[in-house]
Amino acid sequence: MCKERLGILCSGRGSNLASIIEAVERGDIPAEIAIVIADKADAYALERAREKGIPAVPVIYRDYAERADFERALLKELQAHGVTLVVLAGFMRILSPIFVHAYTGRILNIHPALLPSFPGAHAHRDALAYGVKVSGCTVHFVDEGMDSGPIIMQAAVPVLEGDTEETLAARVLEQEHRIFPASIKLYVEGRLRTDGRKVQILHVAEGGSL
Template identity: 70%
Template sequence: MANKREKIGILCSGRGSNMESIQKAVASGQIKADIAVVIADKPEAKALEKAAAVGIPSVAVDRKAYAEREDFERALIKALDEEGVTLVVLAGFMRLLSPLFVGHYRGRILNIHPSLLPSFGGAHAHRDVLDYGVKVSGCTIHFVDEGMDSGAIILQASVPVLDGDTEDTLAARVLEQEHILYPRAIELYVDGRLEVEGRQVKIK
């Protein structure tokens, strides 16, 4: 009997470009799973329009409607669980998740970050990379834990930092790699090829 297909819930805050790359990988059969829902924490997020345009259920869970973070996260959990989500994918979701949310989906939340973690975590990675003067940056796919950008690393890709780079030019170069790397990491998870031992993620 075939294994039950994973149901992916994608959380976004903005334009949804990584969501689009994941959707295309699902449509092509690279990722053998279904996108059950796309949720944004801002009703105006372009990701919702893009998801709806390709027939994916899209839901706004407006952070501003909740006084407490945990009430907001309970609403997220409810929306995800109602769609039977088994894997949560953060794609430009600009919220730090609490132990309440992380505990509910432990080991089943992936995130992408636009630097080579553990260097330059946080919300301003490209600015921090340029300010520090490093010569190489990139992106990281990792499991989510209770910390900020601190979970076990699944995959990384590097790009050169060029003389004259701005945050926008560096971000564009990194984004090209993000659109390749994130679908690949989700593919590995869905195919059961990731083995986590402490901080080490091994690909079987």
């Protein structure tokens, strides 16, 4: 059986990328990272990948007049590297239906809030402004909406008195590094079954069969 080939899209430091690389190196995720793509030339995620000998390519959003052209460039790189699962690890671009349809059911994202609460780019700010006592992170399949796909896994963290966006983000990030590799592992092992909005995690029976 061929291994899944991961294509990881990033926009910044790539700390979630680092946790995924470590999980692959440990053998926790039985897959290969085929390519890392960043939408900014100076994204440190590219350097993290290159240090590990992983193909790393900048596809710069501002170099394209239209989003469709940018997404076609992304898809060209992913398909050229035989990617079977797209992983959005801090990728700060909303993907159009054209891209999503190219990898239907094969795109995972991590979001720093307990969806469906606080979707979008400012989850920590929004959570603090609302006054919630608990926040966290969510791994979900990507659909055509914004942070609206079926939920695979979530982790909660307390919101503490005096928290700032930075302090809350740091605690949430620790949980992101735990549940994102775990969710990718479940996908790669074929242990996720989606029924509408619900994602069932299949357990491995004795002998290794599902």
